[in-house]
Amino acid sequence: xxxxxxxxxxxxxxxxxxxxxxxxxxxxxxxxxxxxxxxxxxxxxxxxxxxxxxxxxxxxxxxxxxxxxxxxxxxxxxxxxxxxxxxxxxxxxxxxxxxxxxxxxxxxxxxxxxxxxxxxxxxxxxxxxxxxxxxxxxxxxxxxxxxxxxxxxxxxxxxxxxxxxxxxxxxxxxxxxxxxxxxxxxxxxxxxxxxxxxxxxxxxxxxxxxxxxxxxxxxxxxxxxxxxxxxxxxxxxxxxxxxxxxxxxxxxxxxxxxxxxxxxxxxxxxxxxxxxxxxxxxxxxxxxxxxxxxxxxxxxxxxxxxxxxxxxxxxxxxxxxxxxxxxxxxxxxxxxxxxxxxxxxxxxxxxxxxxxxxxxxxxxxxxxxxxxxxxxxxxxxxxxxxxxxxxxxxxxxxxxxxxxxxxxxxxxxxxxxxxxx
Amino acid sequence: xxxxxxxxxxxxxxxxxxxxxxxxxxxxxxxxxxxxxxxxxxxxxxxxxxxxxxxxxxxxxxxxxxxxxxxxxxxxxxxxxxxxxxxxxxxxxxxxxxxxxxxxxxxxxxxxxxxxxxxxxxxxxxxxxxxxxxxxxxxxxxxxxxxxxxxxxxxxxxxxxxxxxxxxxxxxxxxxxxxxxxxxxxxxxxxxxxxxxxxxxxxxxxxxxxxxxxxxxxxxxxxxxxxxxxxxxxxxxxxxxxxxxxxxxxxxxxxxxxxxxxxxxxxxxxxxxxxxxxxxxxxxxxxxxxxxxxxxxxxxxxxxxxxxxxxxxxxxxxxxxxxxxxxxxxxxxxxxxxxxxxxxxxxxxxxxxxxxxxxxxxxxxxxxxxxxxxxxxxxxxxxxxxxxxxxxxxxxxxxxxxxxxxxxxxxxxxxxxxxxx
Numbered sequence: 001x002x003x004x005x006x007x008x009x010x011x012x013x014x015x016x017x018x019x020x021x022x023x024x025x026x027x028x029x030x031x032x033x034x035x036x037x038x039x040x041x042x043x044x045x046x047x048x049x050x051x052x053x054x055x056x057x058x059x060x061x062x063x064x065x066x067x068x069x070x071x072x073x074x075x076x077x078x079x080x081x082x083x084x085x086x087x088x089x090x091x092x093x094x095x096x097x098x099x100x101x102x103x104x105x106x107x108x109x110x111x112x113x114x115x116x117x118x119x120x121x122x123x124x125x126x127x128x129x130x131x132x133x134x135x136x137x138x139x140x141x142x143x144x145x146x147x148x149x150x151x152x153x154x155x156x157x158x159x160x161x162x163x164x165x166x167x168x169x170x171x172x173x174x175x176x177x178x179x180x181x182x183x184x185x186x187x188x189x190x191x192x193x194x195x196x197x198x199x200x201x202x203x204x205x206x207x208x209x210x211x212x213x214x215x216x217x218x219x220x221x222x223x224x225x226x227x228x229x230x231x232x233x234x235x236x237x238x239x240x241x242x243x244x245x246x247x248x249x250x251x252x253x254x255x256x257x258x259x260x261x262x263x264x265x266x267x268x269x270x271x272x273x274x275x276x277x278x279x280x281x282x283x284x285x286x287x288x289x290x291x292x293x294x295x296x297x298x299x300x301x302x303x304x305x306x307x308x309x310x311x312x313x314x315x316x317x318x319x320x321x322x323x324x325x326x327x328x329x330x331x332x333x334x335x336x337x338x339x340x341x342x343x344x345x346x347x348x349x350x351x352x353x354x355x356x357x358x359x360x361x362x363x364x365x366x367x368x369x370x371x372x373x374x375x376x377x378x379x380x381x382x383x384x385x386x387x388x389x390x391x392x393x394x395x396x397x398x399x400x401x402x403x404x405x406x407x408x409x410x411x412x413x414x415x416x417x418x419x420x421x
Numbered sequence: 422x423x424x425x426x427x428x429x430x431x432x433x434x435x436x437x438x439x440x441x442x443x444x445x446x447x448x449x450x451x452x453x454x455x456x457x458x459x460x461x462x463x464x465x466x467x468x469x470x471x472x473x474x475x476x477x478x479x480x481x482x483x484x485x486x487x488x489x490x491x492x493x494x495x496x497x498x499x500x501x502x503x504x505x506x507x508x509x510x511x512x513x514x515x516x517x518x519x520x521x522x523x524x525x526x527x528x529x530x531x532x533x534x535x536x537x538x539x540x541x542x543x544x545x546x547x548x549x550x551x552x553x554x555x556x557x558x559x560x561x562x563x564x565x566x567x568x569x570x571x572x573x574x575x576x577x578x579x580x581x582x583x584x585x586x587x588x589x590x591x592x593x594x595x596x597x598x599x600x601x602x603x604x605x606x607x608x609x610x611x612x613x614x615x616x617x618x619x620x621x622x623x624x625x626x627x628x629x630x631x632x633x634x635x636x637x638x639x640x641x642x643x644x645x646x647x648x649x650x651x652x653x654x655x656x657x658x659x660x661x662x663x664x665x666x667x668x669x670x671x672x673x674x675x676x677x678x679x680x681x682x683x684x685x686x687x688x689x690x691x692x693x694x695x696x697x698x699x700x701x702x703x704x705x706x707x708x709x710x711x712x713x714x715x716x717x718x719x720x721x722x723x724x725x726x727x728x729x730x731x732x733x734x735x736x737x738x739x740x741x742x743x744x745x746x747x748x749x750x751x752x753x754x755x756x757x758x759x760x761x762x763x764x765x766x767x768x769x770x771x772x773x774x775x776x777x778x779x780x781x782x783x784x785x786x787x788x789x790x791x792x793x794x795x796x797x798x799x800x801x802x803x804x805x806x807x808x809x810x811x812x813x814x815x816x817x818x819x820x821x822x823x824x825x826x827x828x829x830x831x832x833x834x835x836x837x838x839x840x841x842x
Contacts, residue, residue: 262821263687269817269831270688270748295817295831327691396690396716400683410690410716 004357005031006097006192007065008087008181010039010076012049012220014059014240017200017213022064024197025101033357035097036060037069037087038348039076040391041398042326044083046319048260048398050220051253055243057349057419062239066354067361068419069094070346072387073394074337077322078280080173082337084180090342092190095364096357100192102181103199105172109182111161112196115169116182118148126151139311145170174199209235223254251404257318259401261300264321268294271324280323280330286312290320326394336386343383346370346391349419374414425778426452427518427613428486429508429602431460431497433470433641435480435661438621438634443485445618446522454778456518457481458490458508459769460497461812462819463747465504467740469681469819471641472674476664478770478840483660487775488782489840490515491767493808494815495758498743499701501594503758505601511763513611516785517778521613523602524620526593530603532582533617536590537603539569547572560732566591595620630656644675672825678739680822682721685742689715692745701744701751707733711741747815757807764804767791767812770840795835 005025011018026034038060040053049056057068075086091097106112118126129150133143148170149163161169169175182194200213209218214235222231223244233241247253257264268276268290276287289307297303300321308314322328336343345367350358362369368379376388395413402408426446432439447455459481461474470477478489496507512518527533539547550571554564569591570584582590590596603615621634630639635656643652644665654662668674678685689697689711697708714728721742729735743749757764766788771779783790789800797809816834823829 260683260687262681262683265829266681266684266746266818266821267687267691269814269821270746298826298829325687325691393690397687400687400690405719408686408719 001098002032002096002360003029003098004094004096005029005034006091006094006100007034007036008071008084008091008100008102008177009036009060010043010049010216011036011056011060012039012043012216013051013056013236013244014063015214015216015219015236017215019063019237020200020213021101021103021197025099025195026064028195028197029099029101031099033066033096033354034064035067035069035091035094035357036065037071037090039071040073041394042073042077042322044076044078044080044319045315046077046317046322047257048255048322048401050223050255051244051247052255052395052398053348054416054419055247055252058421059240059243061349061351061419061421062243063237065351066357067350068348070348070391072342072346072391073326074328074333074387074390075342077319077326077328078333078337079319080177080180082333084177085184086337086342088181088184088190089188090345090367092185092188092192093342093366094345094361095366096361097192099195100181100185101195101197102174102178104175104178104196105199106169106175106178107196107198109194109196111165111169112175112179113182113186114152114161115148115166116179117186118151119144119179120183120186123151123155125155141170211235220254220256223248224256224258227254250407252402252407254403255398255401257300257321259403260325260397263397263400264300264325265294265297265303267324276324278329278331279320280328280333281316281320282323282330286320290317325397326390328390332386332390336383340383341387342367343381343387344368344370344376344379346373346388347418349421351421371418373416422519423453423517423781424450424519425515425517426450426455427512427515427521428455428457429492429505429512429521429523429598430457430481431464431470431637432457432477432481433460433464433637434472434477434657434665435484436635436637436640436657438636440484440658441621441634442522442524442618446520446616447485449616449618450520450522452520454487454517454775455485456488456490456512456515456778457486458492458511460492461494462815463494463498463743465497465499465501465740466736467498467738467743468678469676469743469822471644471676472665472668473676473816473819474769475837475840476668476673479842480661480664482770482772482840482842483664484658486772487778488771489769491769491812493763493767493812494747495749495754495808495811496763498740498747498749499754499758500740501598501601503754505598506605507758507763509602509605509611510609511766511788513606513609513613514763514787515766515782516787517782518613520616521602521606522616522618523595523599525596525599525617526620527590527596527599528617528619530615530617532586532590533596533600534603534607535573535582536569536587537600538607539572540565540600541604541607544572544576546576562591632656641675641677644669645677645679671828673823673828675824676819676822678721678742680824681746681818684818684821685721685746686715686718686724688745697745699750699752700741701749701754702737702741703744703751707741711738746818747811749811753807753811757804761804762808763788764802764808765789765791765797765800767794767809768839770842772842792839794837 041049060068071087075082129147133146149166152161209222219232219235273287276290293303293307304314304317392413396410399408462470481489492508496503550568554567570587573582630643640653640656694708697711714724718724725735725738813834817831820829
């Protein structure tokens, strides 16, 4: 049997830390092939990517990935839970992936698995505790944390974790994602073997460029604020730097949420509170807060800083803006995302060595494989149509953020071919 | 009885031609007071105004107007027929206006009145002809022109007009407006006396600066394209120039439809064809054409040039964009604009001599007078609420076109006071 390593990624952009992670995973697994599932033009944090998904696919392929699949925006731009569900389910349904490697601030996979199992299986006692805390008004992550701590403390679980350790685990955004990956694998009864790769360099959220391993956030911030290449050139593989530079030279980047200032502010000012309430993740009167600050503020950054609360974080609000932009409604996420999907495997690109892998994929995949985007509707599937039409719209709007007006034509989702190197 | 002169205007911006028209009308009527009813932040041609309505009100007052009323956007950004209906009805319902003066390419008011009477009274024979031409697929203006020519030819109207004269009359955009003004006066059985002021200088649509009397279109174009004051300074009264310059220095202008490029293209790309079909003035599959060119084009100018046809003119498409921007639906225009309104008199500004006029207005007006915008809802009238809420939205979106980000705060409709000089 061949060994196929799966990786969940955003590569926004592909930097030295990503390369380190990839090399470590390859050392451990010794895979025949590597498949990455990657967010499209909008990320889990609700932001448009700094350059488009085709150039980010090229980065991944040039750095050693054999095959890049797309995580549909309906999953990519969501909480850790939905993001992980979409990504892991897709990798599982390829029927090919044998290992999945991911980074985590917390390294002990057995501890992570203990928590993941509780989230996956939801024992009655845990569910009661969770319900109590939710009724008391805690946010879902806070209620879940409290419930899992109490559950582990009061049940005689053999690998008992202290409250301090659980606190520590659930503080890391990558650990939380890791637990969600594990949870999805458990629910799917997947034979895929998960492995944790220790992280190097700056933490995910760090905004400072710190040596050779800087976070993607810091790299984007440097490029957007100072537009100086020498500040970031040592943080990216040479080939990533070249692709990034070419993309920006053509005026197809750098893109940020600020690139959509007029559209986002205008869209909220236009929308009625009840329309805003229908956007995914808007709850309990948040629509009025969103409306109020979109009138009061004249920049998106100002809006996010003023509108955020402990419960409605900066990232959550940013995701909500993207949901509004793309018209992602709670109902659609439930119907097509949670209950109906993932409904296809979409190939963004592959390298010259991937031909045998693709031939195998055609036989093993439990989902239709989209290689020609303009033929997506031929499957006559509501689920495929709906999820893919969000993708078309996401790109039609994303391109409006390009600095070069000539690059802003619509329809690029259907005309950009698969990336091959 | 006092004589009050009414004028319908956009003053976008107030130039020498407007001053000439005003002076001529004053010479003819010798009025005690002059009331102008003026478009707000969006014009009859579907464009945002070059500077906002408060500064344009100041221009009007400084140039001799005593009282400036607002023509609500629901009427202002519409065909000649609705524009004229809103403006003339409002002036009529002040209960004060005795004369209305307007420019027209064609000067013989009796000839204009002959046509206006047919449009106002719609004799059965005329209606039959109109219906036939509409069924044959002619646009409303074309069908109406053909019907009125045939009707005058075949009936023995005493002031028989030749087809050539009718063609000539209905070619001028100001003559068409003039006929609509006359038509509304006839329908209202209004005692107001209409008068035509010969126009001077360039025609309405001329885009070249031609001496001291240049069109507002040419002045806007010069300011927007070349940003050179010396090209336009001789075409505006000194005080207009000062107000325009101050407004632009504060970053509250110049505004044009191109200032909304991202918002307009994004809005159309977001909208489903059926949503677009609900915008005022979109008919018969035009939604697909709009959708198609918003994807294909990367600028609004390109969109308008490519999407226009003989039937869907540049101006009509531009109005449709504004209808989309403000969410103006056909149903609302019929319910609140045509059947329900105008429902209030909104004072934008007045000069120091206007106090007796305002005191009289309070007694004679057949409509509630809005002097404090933030109290608009106190009348508990659906009609007032709906029409005024379009005004609030129009300003919340208009300000997003200001070059200076600090000027883009929402809520200005309610916080900008009445202009007094």
